[in-house]
Every structure is written in C-alpha cells, then in structure tokens.
Amino acid sequence: MSSAGILPRAAAPLAALPQVLAERGQREVFCGLTGIIWLHRKMQDAFFLVVGSRTCAHLLQSAAGVMIFAEPRFATAILEERDLAGMADANEELDKVVGRLLARRPEIRLLFLVGSCPSEVIKLDLGRAAQRLNQRHAPAVRVLNWSGSGIETTFTQGEDACLAALVPAMPKLAAGAAPTLLVVGALAEAVEDQLRRLFAALGIGAVQFLPPRRAAELPAVGPRSVFLLAQPFLAATAQALEQRGARRLPAPFPLGAEGTTAWLRAAADAFFVDQRRFAEVTAAAEQRARHALDGFRERLAGKRVFLFPDSQLEVPLARFLSRELGMQLVEVGTPYLHRQHLAEELALLPPGTRLVEGQDVDAQLDRCRAARPDITVCGLGLANPLEAEGLTTKWSIELCFTPIQGYEQAADLAELFTRPLVRRSRLES
Amino acid sequence: MHLSVWTYEGPPHVGAMRVATAMQGLHYVLHAPQGDTYADLLFTMIERQGRRPPVTYTTFQARDLGGDTAELFKRSAQAAYERFRPEAILVGASCTAELIQDDPGGLARALGLPVPVVAVELPSYSKRENWGAAETFYQLVRAFAQPRSTPRGSPRCNILGPTALGFRHRDDLREVIALLERLGVAVNVVAPLGARPADLARLGEADFNVVLYPEVANTAAAWLKRQFGQPSTTTVPIGVAATRAFAAEVAQLAGLPAAMLDEAEARSPWYARSVDSNYLNGKRVFVFGDATHALAAARVATVEFGFTLAGLGSYSREFGREIRQAAEQHGVAPLLTEDYLEVEAAIAECQPDLVLGTQMERHIAKRLGIPCAVISAPVHVQDFPARHSPQMGFEGANVLFDTWVHPLMMGLEEHLLGMFREDFEFHAEAAPSHLPQAAAPATGLWTAEAEKELTKIPFFVRGKARRNTERYAAERGIQPITLEALYEAKAHHAR
Numbered sequence: 008m009s010s011a012g013i014l015p016r017a018a019a020p021l022a023a024l025p026q027v028l029a030e031r032g033q034r035e036v037f038c039g040l041t042g043i044i045w046l047h048r049k050m051q052d053a054f055f056l057v058v059g060s061r062t063c064a065h066l067l068q069s070a071a072g073v074m075i076f077a078e079p080r081f082a083t084a085i086l087e088e089r090d091l092a093g094m095a096d097a098n099e100e101l102d103k104v105v106g107r108l109l110a111r112r113p114e115i116r117l118l119f120l121v122g123s124c125p126s127e128v129i130k131l132d133l134g135r136a137a138q139r140l141n142q143r144h145a146p147a148v149r150v151l152n153w154s155g156s157g158i159e160t161t162f163t164q165g166e167d168a169c170l171a172a173l174v175p176a177m178p179k180l181a182a183g184a185a186p187t188l189l190v191v192g193a194l195a196e197a198v199e200d201q202l203r204r205l206f207a208a209l210g211i212g213a214v215q216f217l218p219p220r221r222a223a224e225l226p227a228v229g230p231r232s233v234f235l236l237a238q239p240f241l242a243a244t245a246q247a248l249e250q251r252g253a254r255r256l257p258a259p260f261p262l263g264a265e266g267t268t269a270w271l272r273a274a275a276d277a278f279f280v281d282q283r284r285f286a287e288v289t290a291a292a293e294q295r296a297r298h299a300l301d302g303f304r305e306r307l308a309g310k311r312v313f314l315f316p317d318s319q320l321e322v323p324l325a326r327f328l329s330r331e332l333g334m335q336l337v338e339v340g341t342p343y344l345h346r347q348h349l350a351e352e353l354a355l356l357p358p359g360t361r362l363v364e365g366q367d368v369d370a371q372l373d374r375c376r377a378a379r380p381d382i383t384v385c386g387l388g389l390a391n392p393l394e395a396e397g398l399t400t401k402w403s404i405e406l407c408f409t410p411i412q413g414y415e416q417a418a419d420l421a422e423l424f425t426r427p428l429v430r431r432s433r434l435e436s
Numbered sequence: 437m438h439l440s441v442w443t444y445e446g447p448p449h450v451g452a453m454r455v456a457t458a459m460q461g462l463h464y465v466l467h468a469p470q471g472d473t474y475a476d477l478l479f480t481m482i483e484r485q486g487r488r489p490p491v492t493y494t495t496f497q498a499r500d501l502g503g504d505t506a507e508l509f510k511r512s513a514q515a516a517y518e519r520f521r522p523e524a525i526l527v528g529a530s531c532t533a534e535l536i537q538d539d540p541g542g543l544a545r546a547l548g549l550p551v552p553v554v555a556v557e558l559p560s561y562s563k564r565e566n567w568g569a570a571e572t573f574y575q576l577v578r579a580f581a582q583p584r585s586t587p588r589g590s591p592r593c594n595i596l597g598p599t600a601l602g603f604r605h606r607d608d609l610r611e612v613i614a615l616l617e618r619l620g621v622a623v624n625v626v627a628p629l630g631a632r633p634a635d636l637a638r639l640g641e642a643d644f645n646v647v648l649y650p651e652v653a654n655t656a657a658a659w660l661k662r663q664f665g666q667p668s669t670t671t672v673p674i675g676v677a678a679t680r681a682f683a684a685e686v687a688q689l690a691g692l693p694a695a696m697l698d699e700a701e702a703r704s705p706w707y708a709r710s711v712d713s714n715y716l717n718g719k720r721v722f723v724f725g726d727a728t729h730a731l732a733a734a735r736v737a738t739v740e741f742g743f744t745l746a747g748l749g750s751y752s753r754e755f756g757r758e759i760r761q762a763a764e765q766h767g768v769a770p771l772l773t774e775d776y777l778e779v780e781a782a783i784a785e786c787q788p789d790l791v792l793g794t795q796m797e798r799h800i801a802k803r804l805g806i807p808c809a810v811i812s813a814p815v816h817v818q819d820f821p822a823r824h825s826p827q828m829g830f831e832g833a834n835v836l837f838d839t840w841v842h843p844l845m846m847g848l849e850e851h852l853l854g855m856f857r858e859d860f861e862f863h864a865e866a867a868p869s870h871l872p873q874a875a876a877p878a879t880g881l882w883t884a885e886a887e888k889e890l891t892k893i894p895f896f897v898r899g900k901a902r903r904n905t906e907r908y909a910a911e912r913g914i915q916p917i918t919l920e921a922l923y924e925a926k927a928h929h930a931r
Contacts, residue, residue: 033512034495038471060531060560065446066474069482078441085438088561091535100437107439124469124532127498157471158498158532197892299927369519388476388488395486415923418930 025353025360027344032367035388036317036342037070037404038157039165040123044071045408046169047080049193052116052222055081056108057155058101058133059123070404080115082108086125097131098139105140109148116147117222119169122154149222151176161342163240163318163407166193170217173225174247177217180229187213188274189226189253191245192238195410196220202261202413205271208288211278217244228253233277235270237261237412239352240319242345259351261412262320262420263327264296269351292414299418300331306425308333313375315385316340316366317403324384324406326355332421336360337380340371382424399427442776442796444751444814448558448568449530450475455572455652456526457489457600461632462576463522465513467505467533467540470495482817483601492516496533506538513544517551524552524580524633526572531560552633554579564774566651566726566752569599573628574655580636583664591690592622594642594666596657597649598629603729603813604827605629605649606820611829612648612673618697619683621690640664644689648672648828650728651752674732675740676702676833702830704837708741719844720746722788724771724779724797725812727755729827733792733811734762736836746788747771749779790844795819807843881906882917889919904929 040063043055057063064083071079084104090097101120109115118140120133133152140150153172155165170191180187188211190202199216206214215226217234230252236245239260249255258273259266268289275285312334314321321341328334336357344364346353356362363371368389375383376396383393383400390400401424411420445451449466456464457479466472473493479485494512496505517525527540541555556575558568573596595612598605606629613623624642625635645660645668647653657668667689673682680697687694707713721743723733730750737743748763749771750756756772763770771782780800783791791801791808795816801808810819811827826832882890893901908925909917 033473033493034470035473035476036470037474038469040471041474061440061443061445061447061564062449062472062531062560064440064443065450066471068442069446069474069478082439082441083443085440085443086561087438088559090437091561097437104437104439124471125535128501128532128535156498157469158496158501161470195892197889200889200892295924295927299930302931369515386477387481388473389480391480391484391486392488415926418927422930 025356025358025362027362027364030363030365030367030370032365032370034161034342034366035315035368035386036366037162037386038066038124039155039160039162039168040066040121040157041070041162042155042165042169043067043081043121045193046166046218049220050117050218050222051080051220052114053080053119054108054112054115054117055119055121056105057081057083057121057123058126058131059083059086059121060125061085063123063125080112086129091129097129098136101136102140102143105144105150109144116149118144118148118150119172120150120152121169122152122156124156124158127154127156127158149176163238163320164243164343166238167241167243170241171243171247173218174228174244174251177225177251178227179251180227180232182229182231184227184229184231185213186231186233186278187215187227188278189215189217189228189232189234189248191217191234191236191248192241193218194237194412198410198413198416201415205288205292206274209271209275209278209280209285211274211280233274235274236348238320239323239345239349240343242348245348255348257348257351259326259355260320260323262323263331263417264293264300264414265331266323266327267296267412267414267417268293289414296414296417297331300421303418303421303425304332306428307421309335310381310428311335311337311378312424313337313378313380313383314339314341315371315375315383315389315403316342316363317384317386318407319343319345320403320406321384322349322352322356322362325360326352327420328424329357329360330355331417332424334424337378338363338371338374340364340366342366382428399431401427440775444774444776444794444796445565446475446478446814447531447560448563448565448571449528449560450478451565451568451570451652452526452528452556452558452572453479453489453491454565454569454599454601455576455628456491457485458598458628459576459631459633461523461634462490462526463516463520463524464489464491464526464528465509465516465540465544466491466493466528466530467509467538468493468495468530469497469532472530472532478601482815483820484817485600489600490520490522492520494533501536505533505536506543509538509540509543510547513540513549514547517547517549522551524554525549526554526556526576528556528558528572534560552579567754569652570655573599573652574659576628576633577636577639577656578659580633581639581660581663582637583640586641588643590622591620591692592624592642593644593646593686593690594624594639595626595646595648596668597647597651597653598626599649599652600629601813601815602629602649602652603726603815603819604825607824607826608648608828608832610824611826611831612646615673615679615683615697615829616646616686619686619690619695620692621686640666642666643691644668646686651726651754672728672732673828674729674832675736675836676705676830677739678732678735679829679833699830702833704740704830704833707837707841713742713841716742716841716844719743719789720786721790721792722747722783722786722797723811724749724751724783724791724793726750727752727759729812731755731758731762732827733836734766736833737792737840738766740833741837741840743790747782747786749773749782790840792840809839809843881909881915883919886917886919886922889922901926 137150137152153168232253256273259269261267261270325339338361340363527544544553660666671682673679745766751774760770792811905925
C-alpha cells in the first residue's frame with residue numbers, strides 16, 4: 008500500500024510496446040515557447056518574459072497571429088549585440104527590463120523568465136536571475152524560470168517545463184491531510200468545470216488543477232497526493248511531482264468517451280469509489296458522448312489518417328480515431344514518445360500501427376504522398392502545400408487550442424476531423 | 437536588451453526567406469534550431485502559398501552542440517541539393533546558429549556542389565527583417581549580375597524590390613508593369629519576385645532600374661549603379677501625383693519625350709472633389725508604417741484627400757532622415773521607433789480621426805475606438821485579398837481613397853449627430869452605422885449555473901449555442917435550461 012493509503016494501480020506492461028521507428032533529420036515543429044500562447048491566458052496573474060532574440064518575439068506573434076484580442080501577458084526581452092559582449096551587462100539589463108515591466112503591470116503576481124535558444128547557448132543563467140529578482144520583488148511578485156528553447160523543447164514540452172517550474176513553488180500538503188487528487192496539464196476552463204463536477208459526483212472532493220487560474224491558488228502537494236495527467240506531454244512535471252512524493256495514476260488520456268471513462272476510473276479506483284457509483288456517475292455522460300459520436304463515425308469510419316509529429320497528443324488521438332471512429336492509421340508520428348506515460352494508450356492501438364518518433368520531414372512527406380491518406384494531420388507550414396497537392400489536411404495546432412478533453416467534447420474532437428472532409432466535399436459538389 | 441511586446445519586423449533571416457521564397461530555382465539552407473521552422477507558416481498561412489518555402493533548416497538540438505553542428509550543416513546542404521536540385525544555393529545562419537559560429541558559407545563551398553553557393557551574413561542581434569531582405573538581394577545580385585552584352589535598343593528597365601510576403605507587392609507589380617508598357621518601356625527582369633538566378637545574370641541588359649520598394653532594393657540598385665552605371669527611379673508611385681512624377685522620371689531615364697498619361701481610370705481625384713468629400717476637410721490622420729508607405733500616406737492624405745497630418749512615424753530607422761524631413765514639412769514630431777507601446781501612447785495622446793498604420797495600429801485603433809486603415813507591412817492574412825488591390829498607380833490611388841475614406845463617419849451622419857445629440861440610439865458614443873454593433877442581452881430562460889456555463893463558450897459561437905439550446909429546450913418543454921440540458925443540446929446538435 009502506498010503511504011497515501013489509497014490503492015495503487017498496476018501500469019500496463021511495457022513489453023506490449025509496438026515497434027517504433029526513430030527518425031532523425033529536419034524537423035518541422037514549433038519550439039517550447041509556443042505554449043506561452045495558451046499558458047498566458049490560463050494563468051491570469053502570470054506574465055511570461057522570454058529572454059531571447061527577435062526571432063522568439065516574431066515566433067510568438069506569428070503563432071498567436073489573429074488569436075490575440077487584448078494586450079498579451081507575454082513579451083520578449085530581445086538580446087542585442089551589446090548584451091552578448093559581456094554577461095554582467097546582460098543581467099543588469101534584464102533587471103531593468105523586469106523593473107519596467109512590473110511597474111507597467113502592477114497586477115502581475117507571478118513572473119516567468121523563459122529561456123530560449125540564444126539564452127541557452129550564451130549560458131545566461133536565468134535560474135540565478137530569477138533568484139536575484141525574487142529577492143527584489145518578493146512578496147508582491149514571485150519570479151520563476153523555465154526554458155522553452157527549441158534546442159531542448161518541442162512545442163508542448165514548453166508547457167511541461169513551465170509546470171515543472173511551478174512544482175517546487177507548490178505548498179507542502181500537511182502530513183495528516185486527506186489524500187488529494189491533482190489534475191495536471193492546462194485545460195480549458197469549461198472542461199475543468201465539467202471534470203470538477205464529475206469528481207464531486209464520484210465523491211472525490213479534494214481535486215485541484217495544475218496550472219491554477221491564479222498564482223496564489225497553487226495546489227499543495229505531498230506524499231498523500233496522487234495525480235492524473237490530463238496531457239500526454241508532461242514528463243518533467245510528473246517527475247517533479249514524484250520527487251515531492253506524489254504518485255502518478257497510470258491511465259489513458261481523457262480523449263473520447265472511452266479515454267475519459269478509463270481516465271476517470273483510474274482516479275475512482277485510487278479513491279475506492281465503488282463500481283456502482285462509478286457507473287451511476289459516468290454511464291449517462293459516456294452514453295451521451297458515444298451517441299454524439301455516431302454521426303461522425305459514419306463519416307469517418309474506414310478513412311485513412313496520417314499524423315505528422317507535433318504536440319505528443321498524436322498517440323492518444325490515434326487511439327481515439329481508430330477505436331471510437333473506426334479510422335485506419337497510416338502513420339502516427341510523435342516528436343517524442345514517453346513509453347511509460349503512454350503505456351495504456353499504446354496497448355490500445357491496433358497491432359502493427361506504424362509509430363514514428365522524431366522526424367525527417369522530407370522523408371515523411373514522401374511517405375505521406377505515397378500513401379495518399381484521406382486526411383493528414385500536420386502543422387501550419389505543411390497544411391496548405393499538401394492541400395495544393397490534393398491532400399486533405401487538419402492543422403494540428405487547433406487540437407491544442409480547442410477544448411477536446413472529456414465526455415462533452417468528444418464530438419467536438421471528432422468534428423475537427425470531419426470539418427476538412429466536409430469542406431472538400433462541399434466545394435467539389 | 438530591449439523589451440518588446442509586438443515587433444514590426446522579424447529577424448533578418450526572415451528577410452532572406454522573403455527573397456528566396458519569391459525566387460524560382462533557388463534553395464536556402466539555413467543553420468537554425470527546430471523552432472525557427474515557424475517562419476514557413478508566414479508564407480503558407482498568411483500569404484496562403486501553395487508550396488513550402490524553399491528552405492531547409494538544419495534543426496540542430498542541444499545534444500548536437502557538444503558534437504559537430506558543422507557536420508550537420510554539411511549533411512543538410514548536401515541532402516537539400518540532391519533533393520531539390522536548385523540552380524543556386526543560398527546559405528546562412530539564424531540568430532542561434534550565429535552564436536555557434538559554424539561559417540555556413542565556408543562549409544557549403546567545401547562541399548564542392550555543382551551549383552553556385554551564395555553566403556549571406558545577417559547579424560541577428562543588430563539588424564532586422566527588411567535589412568536582411570535588402571542584404572540578401574544585394575548579395576544575390578552581386579553574385580549573378582553580368583554587364584550588358586547586347587547593344588542598347590528600345591528602352592528597357594528592371595523592376596527591383598517585390599518579394600514574397602510583401603504588402604500588396606503582387607498587385608503593385610501588375611500596375612507598374614502596365615504603366616511602363618503604356619510609357620513604351622519594356623521590362624527586362626523583375627526581381628526578386630519570380631526571378632531565377634539566371635534572370636539576375638541579365639540585369640545588366642537594362643537601361644535603368646525601377647526601385648519599387650527602397651527598403652528591399654536600394655542596396656542592390658546602388659551597386660548596379662556603381663557597377664554598370666544603371667540609374668534608378670527615386671519616386672515610388674503611390675498616389676496620383678506620385679504616379680505622374682514617376683511616369684515623368686521613367687520617361688526621362690528612358691530617353692523618351694514626356695507624355696501625357698491617360699488618366700481615365702484615376703477616379704480618386706474626382707471623388708476627392710465630389711461635394712460629399714467636403715467633410716474630409718481637416719480630418720486628423722496619424723500615419724505609421726514602413727518608410728515608403730508612411731511617407732506616401734502622409735503625402736496622399738494631405739495633398740490628395742485634404743486631411744490634416746496629426747502624426748507621422750516609421751519603424752524603418754534606416755530612413756530616419758526622410759521621415760524627419762516629411763514630419764517637419766507637416767509640422768508634426770517624427771516618431772521613429774519599433775516599440776509598439778510607444779506608438780500606442782502616441783496615438784492615444786494624438787486622438788486622431790483616422791489611423792493609417794500596420795496591423796498593430798489596427799489593434800491600437802480598435803481599442804481606442806478610432807477608425808483605421810492598413811497601409812503597410814507587417815502583413816496579416818487580410819493583406820492578401822483575393823481581388824486585385826494595389827497601392828501603386830492610378831488604380832492604387834483609387835484603392836487608397838476607398839480604404840481610407842470608408843472607415844470614417846459619413847458626412848450626413850455626422851451632421852445628424854450634431855443636431856440630435858440626445859437620441860438614445862444615435863449619439864456621439866455610438867459606433868458608425870456601418871460598423872459592427874454589440875451583442876444582444878441575456879434572457880431569463882436559463883438557470884444561473886447554465887447561463888454561467890454559456891459564458892465559457894467562445895463568443896463567436898455563443899449566440900449559435902444559445903439559439904440551438906433554447907430551440908432544443910422549447911421543443912422538449914425543458915424549463916428552465918439547466919447545465920444538463922445545455923450539454924444534452926450540445927450532444928444533440930453535434931450529430
């Protein structure tokens with residue numbers, strides 16, 4: 008028995024892993040800074056200051072593009088030639104920039120200094136800078152740091168680095184406290200509220216979310232905490248939580264009706280929720296989700312899908328597309344495959360699924376063109392060129408910006424895949 | 437170190453990409469980490485290009501830094517040559533690769549590829565996008581351009597400056613080519629847009645150069661003048677007066693007699709004289725953009741449309757002298773900055789009637805409730821309209837009239853506002869009738885919990901979700917609408 012006094016759950020056997028092709032070559036993916044685009048809206052009193060180059064600033068505004076309706080809570084401290092000349096100077100400059108920023112935005116309670124490729128290469132120590140700035144601005148503002156550099160992180164790994172940086176700042180859960188459940192990974196607020204209601208109905212009261220909506224609401228953590236990953240890309244965060252004594256509940260991810268039920272069940276089992284109550288709480292919602300998927304399955308069953316590596320959501324998505332919508336998986340690419348966190352997902356993939364970790368984009372495009380899938384899930388740099396070649400594509404970044412987790416969103420997720428097909432048939436008819 | 441919320445220009449290697457992507461038969465091998473591949477989406481999503489930019493990124497990672505990133509560059513360049521078989525290869529480094537100092541030019545030359553290799557060094561920590569485009573174009577011209585080999589015949593010119601991702605470059609080019617044709621001047625080479633390396637070799641065959649976008653073409657044009665004695669135009673034909681001056685300048689450079697242009701299609705001068713335009717008198721305009729478009733807008737707004745210039749600025753520091761001069765002429769303080777917050781503060785203080793700016797000023801103007809028209813890069817997907825929509829030539833002047841005047845309150849509307857200040861729907865704070873209005877108020881059909889849930893739905897589908905749910909509830913006699921009913925309705929309509 009674990010120290011939390013709750014039931015441990017056996018992980019799926021790792022031996023059942025399908026063959027994975029590891030590929031190296033040119034990658035066509037975002038760096039970890041991109042996560043700032045949703046994280047800065049998630050945590051309402053946090054500010055993200057990237058310490059980087061003009062390229063970083065340009066990436067953020069290009070990736071955010073038309074989505075920004077208000078002044079963003081992110082900015083870039085752009086390194087200039089004179090900063091590169093002497094390090095002491097760069098630190099002083101950074102202090103000045105932070106001072107100016109905090110004076111302008113007095114409502115900020117949490118400031119992230121975010122490392123980039125250039126700051127990593129010149130070895131600007133943002134950890135020390137954060138410590139120094141903390142001393143100056145505490146207690147009004149807490150300063151933390153993480154790296155979203157493209158030489159170390161791919162796209163969603165930025166969120167992982169950010170949440171991992173939050174873990175040491177989480178308060179300690181009192182030794183005598185009741186066991187708590189942490190849900191880890193940024194979710195849309197509507198999804199969070201739905202999940203909160205489901206957990207309450209299951210009788211699991213002490214549920215908290217990481218990241219929280221406000222910096223002051225950081226949940227407590229300790230050996231009596233268990234956590235469920237809501238996103239598949241949180242390797243470092245999970246490790247940091249485990250170091251604080253929390254225990255991960257192995258589960259598939261809450262995509263689709265099946266995934267959501269299995270995910271909830273992992274929590275229910277850990278908190279000794281009896282089977283009948285679990286069924287009472289989930290059956291109607293699961294049935295509703297399955298029912299809502301019916302029409303989409305008619306349209307998508309048998310269609311062949313090719314997923315380019317992007318967010319690490321690819322494996323759970325592939326499982327959902329194949330098992331709940333009857334789609335055929337031509338290739339499932341992922342920038343990185345966390346074999347342990349994805350063990351339950353991998354066990355549910357059809358045997359013989361072609362899994363590719365890493366990327367060589369030109370070789371992968373050759374395979375995609377040769378296979379001529381019915382739908383290709385890929386990044387924004389590839390989508391229109393493939394459409395111009397006559398392939399139907401779904402741009403993958405939308406899967407990170409749309410609420411897709413949980414029962415009520417299962418059909419929305421399916422709809423994202425039918426939309427490009429419907430579009431094509433509308434325009435061709 | 438410089439704090440930046442939004443930037444007007446990307447890094448200089450994006451300028452190089454704009455040149456490489458505009459051209460044919462050229463491939464750019466860029467030493468860069470994976471994140472830099474975001475730049476592809478500028479071309480595929482903003483400009484909606486149907487092909488990938490001809491760029492290979494080496495995408496080195498942290499683990500490569502200890503090893504041999506130079507070897508990785510060589511492998512990538514070799515593979516790119518074999519796959520794409522370009523006529524020439526451009527090589528360079530992005531900001532991160534600049535720090536590791538691998539010398540892409542030397543490495544690529546050492547490969548002994550059977551095609552020319554042009555190396556560009558673009559200092560990322562001091563220079564910006566337009567400079568990068570100008571430097572890249574200059575290096576390419578320098579590498580390929582040959583002196584004249586055929587005797588001088590009927591007048592011919594080159595058109596220099598249009599790139600990929602340029603603000604209306606596609607449409608300006610069509611206008612200017614047509615204008616030159618009417619003047620009796622043949623176009624020898626257009627570059628970089630649509631040119632192959634072999635076309636650059638023919639640049640010397642022209643009598644003179646038309647510099648369409650000085651930000652991109654000035655450096656190359658100056659070299660062509662020094663090298664081959666080719667003069668260049670200095671007038672950018674934005675606005676009716678500038679179009680006439682441009683025609684005169686071209687005629688002079690081509691050795692043709694000054695000719696009267698057919699101005700039948702130039703409607704903007706008459707529209708500006710039409711009586712309904714009286715209300716445009718003295719409207720205070722704030723102008724900000726790249727130097728070329730900002731200077732042109734200041735001229736056209738005042739002389740051709742009768743506005744008053746209330747502010748003039750640019751992010752093109754390279755053209756600070758010209759901006760300062762123009763600002764002085766109009767009696768306003770020049771604003772030379774790349775700091776978005778500074779521009780925002782200047783507009784807020786100025787309280788103009790109209791902002792002519794970039795997409796960023798459009799955001800500022802929207803927040804401040806000031807009408808705005810976009811006149812310059814940085815570009816947005818809306819700056820690539822499906823229709824022909826030039827800024828240059830007579831048709832360009834027509835486009836300027838429409839896009840600058842339409843956001844303003846119409847004359848009669850303004851009079852009525854003055855007469856009936858107390859009307860509850862129609863008052864000075866109300867938005868103009870032709871701009872979108874606020875949404876409808878809430879009803880009492882919903883439980884508080886469901887109503888609250890509804891607010892979590894993105895605003896652009898909230899109205900539809902509300903209508904669908906209310907219809908669903910009405911059909912089934914559900915009252916009030918609960919959270920459960922909201923999701924039942926959602927699942928129902930999903931099918």
